[in-house]
Amino acid sequence: MSDSIAISNALASPRRMDSRRRFRQVVHRYPLGVAGAVLVVGVVLVALFAPVLSPYDPTATRFLPLDHPSAAHILGTDRTGRDVLSRTIWGSRTSLTIGAVSALLGTVCATVLGLVAGFFEGWPDYLIQRLSELLTMLPGLIFLFIWILVIGQGVATIIFALSFGGAFEGVRVIRGSVLSEKRKDYVDAARAMGAGNARLMFRHILPNVESLVVILATLRLPGVILAEATLSFLGIGVPPPLPSWGADLGGVARTYFQEQPYIVLAPGLALSLTVLGVSLFGDAIRDALDPRTRNTMM
């Protein structure tokens, strides 16, 4: 736990005398994590300043199709005459928004369900457990297919399906931890002082499983970003003409690789670097938060 304190100190107190030394410590201890953080911050900045950074409207089709890279179009244009650089820049917004919202919603649902199942046991536990068994019976991608069939293609569908799927993957972990927490003395003490169930669950037990919640969210994030891209690649994710790295890579894009390789390379590399950054950063956070995995996982 001392590492996470070191990190939060290093981040929270920039004016302290030894902040520079602490920063160096963090960089030394988690070199890959810092590299990941740099990538993540970079992508977030690009997403935030997309309107300033991108030279053209990402959905405008008024340019010459399949134009080679030039001063006007640094990465050329795609087959419908849209600027590849602008689409790649705006794609970061789609990817990060859907990823962050789904990972967050999924983790919140998993936490609430896990708390309920572990705290009350009995029939709510039985119900939640059987449901999670049922829902993890199918490969994730097939499950997403079914949701898209049932509620139709769209951004809301992707967010719903990804959050829902994530919720039931995390329930077991939270539940197990809640089961062991609630037998501890501090819970009895709080109960003796008159705390109700809701207060016990959210004010007393939740803070003690908090690091687990953060770990779940960091584990989930690269997965949901990849899942959105995969669905969009298959043509059933983000609907056109919204810029999405997966969608831009999909369909017939690859048949134009000979003439204009950047149609494939730009969104593919942007996606890979984003996932790489998020994974490396998440690994470092997990390492710092979870004493059991320290130095054993990456």
Add this chain to the structure above:
Amino acid sequence: MAAYVIRRVVAFPPLLLAGAALVFLLLRVIPGDPVRGALGPDATAAQVSTLRHSLGWDQPLPIQFVHWLGDLARGDLGRSLVTGQPIGTQITSRLPVTLEILILAMMFSTALGVSFGLLSAIYRNQLVDHVIRVFSVASMSIPSFFALTLLIVLPARWWGYVPPLKYVPIWSSPGTNLQMFIPPVFILSLEMAAPLMRFTRSVCLDVLNQDYIRTARSKGLSERTVILRHMMKNCSVPIITILGLRMAALLGGTVILEQVMSLSGIGQFTYQSVISRDYGVVQVLTLYFGIVVMLSYLMVDLSYALLDPRIQYR
């Protein structure tokens, strides 16, 4: 032991039944009428109701469900609403493709994941370890559809190489078949191997920190014996568990691989039936995926019981 196996197997059908019912129900609450969709916009109301009646879709849902289960039990998987072909023959003709991908991918990803994970643990914090770990994060970050797309376009651009386009079964021409399957399956396996590698590494490090390893070393056993006899045996149980649990991810991977490489397997069939909103086919294929995943979980449980004598068969 026998009682444990029977208990596990008996628990199997109810879960499967519940899964089938859930999928059946979900696919029936879909907005829009699949029958009208299949007949096209020009169909008259009479045509729609005739087809609906002949499919039995005008009956109450529970009765439809029982009929469907009855048909399945008799080996009749139904017909595609879109192409009108029997689903069973489609599945049998496509199964060899998917099975080959699954078997090859299981082999590659296990070999890569376990061996690199072991190396990484044995040479912990040395150069080998760092190289392997960076490689594994990188291969997890590059989405398989991007890597597979590059596999198609880059050799074509650099060397003008085009892989064999027409599927040939492995029994009629093993050379052409493997030339077609090995490169894409290897790419898919890299992505699948990365989590396995990390898991193997952390399990092995856990074992290496145990007292009995220290004892084995201090009684003068060679490092080779310690690793082969003391570490590997104790690592094998959790690793086998995770192998079975990776099956679901691997099945998802076959869908992407078959779609990108235009291989007509079960994965591509699933994708196409989702695109064409062919509910009958989706229903059967979902059940198929559920069965495969649950069988692999069952096998994990059973191999667990076989490998680790400490586990009680309750």
